[in-house]
Amino acid sequence: MTKESEELIRALLAFQESFRKEIAALPNDDAERAKVVVARANALLHESGVGAAFAPAVIEAVKPWPAWSKGPNFEIVMDFPVTDVSGSWTRDDADRADTIVVGFTYKGTPYQVKIIDGGVQSGYASSDVYQRGKAELWRGCELVLGLDISKDLDREFPEWKWFNVYVLAVGEWMKDVLEMETQMKARLSQRLQSSTDADAITRAANIKL
Numbered sequence: 001m002t003k004e005s006e007e008l009i010r011a012l013l014a015f016q017e018s019f020r021k022e023i024a025a026l027p028n029d030d031a032e033r034a035k036v037v038v039a040r041a042n043a044l045l046h047e048s049g050v051g052a053a054f055a056p057a058v059i060e061a062v063k064p065w066p067a068w069s070k071g072p073n074f075e076i077v078m079d080f081p082v083t084d085v086s087g088s089w090t091r092d093d094a095d096r097a098d099t100i101v102v103g104f105t106y107k108g109t110p111y112q113v114k115i116i117d118g119g120v121q122s123g124y125a126s127s128d129v130y131q132r133g134k135a136e137l138w139r140g141c142e143l144v145l146g147l148d149i150s151k152d153l154d155r156e157f158p159e160w161k162w163f164n165v166y167v168l169a170v171g172e173w174m175k176d177v178l179e180m181e182t183q184m185k186a187r188l189s190q191r192l193q194s195s196t197d198a199d200a201i202t203r204a205a206n207i208k209l
Contacts, residue, residue, distance in 0.1 A: 008048075008175050015044060016170060041168045045147075050174045053181035055135045055149050055162040061184055062102045062113050080183040082106050097133075106176055112138040115160070120153065129153045135160065136167070137177070144169040 019040055026033050045051030061079045066087025068074050074085075082104040090099045098117040103110065114136040120129060130152050137145040146167030149160045 008178070009172065011048075012170050012174065038165065041165045044170070045162070045165060045168070048174065048178075049181075050145075050177055051147065051162050051165075053177045054137060054145060055147055056159040057181045057184055058137075058177060059113055059115055059135050059149075060159050061180075062104070063100060063115065065102050065104070066100075079187050080106070080180045084110070106180065109173075109176065110140050111173075111176075114138070115149075131158075131160075133160065134166075135162065137173070139171070139173045142169065143167055144171060144173050 022040070023033060023036065026036060042051075065074075065078065065085050066089075068077055069085040069087075075081075084103070084105040086103040088101045090101075091097070092099070097119065100115040100117075101112060102115075103112045105111070114134075116134040116136075118132045118134070120131055130150050133149050133151075135147045135149045136143060144167070146165065147162040148164040148166065149162050151158045151160050
């Protein structure tokens with residue numbers, strides 16, 4: 001286990017202990033306790049970076065994998081190393097919802113990402129157009145993370161982003177999600193550098209000083 005992994009696990013254990021003490025000190029009011037639980041879960045996802053690492057980073061990366069994994073160059077284009085990629089797409093005409101499910105194995109652990117697209121909605125302003133949905137992460141047979149997500153369609157490159165949590169089971173999977181995002185950033189940096197290098201070589205070939 002790396003030093004960073006050990007630090008994250010210690011931080012998670014400290015959070016759990018602090019959270020238990022905070023809940024124990026609250027009045028015996030179910031609604032107030034529920035609000036504190038949700039607020040603390042959202043804060044943990046924000047402060048740890050796990051929320052953004054999963055949505056948008058991981059879910060946007062894995063969406064095309066079921067199709068890409070059938071091609072010969074999948075290992076080149078995938079953003080972090082996985083095996084056993086599978087996927088499905090279904091539509092619920094009654095709810096007008098599309099569901100994408102992507103399964104894969106990361107470092108020997110089976111994961112499944114589920115993205116439920118609830119369709120296009122209008123905002124308070126007549127010009128606001130966005131999509132709402134849900135994103136879930138399953139570790140084996142356990143649902144460890146469930147997020148409400150939205151996509152601002154007015155942006156040039158819209159992507160799913162999380163804004164609230166409805167399932168959170170704190171555990172070592174959080175380290176995996178952060179690692180996935182770190183590897184994605186490293187791959188992107190490598191691709192940008194390769195593109196820059198190739199462009200420079202092409203330009204230099206046509207320059208005579």
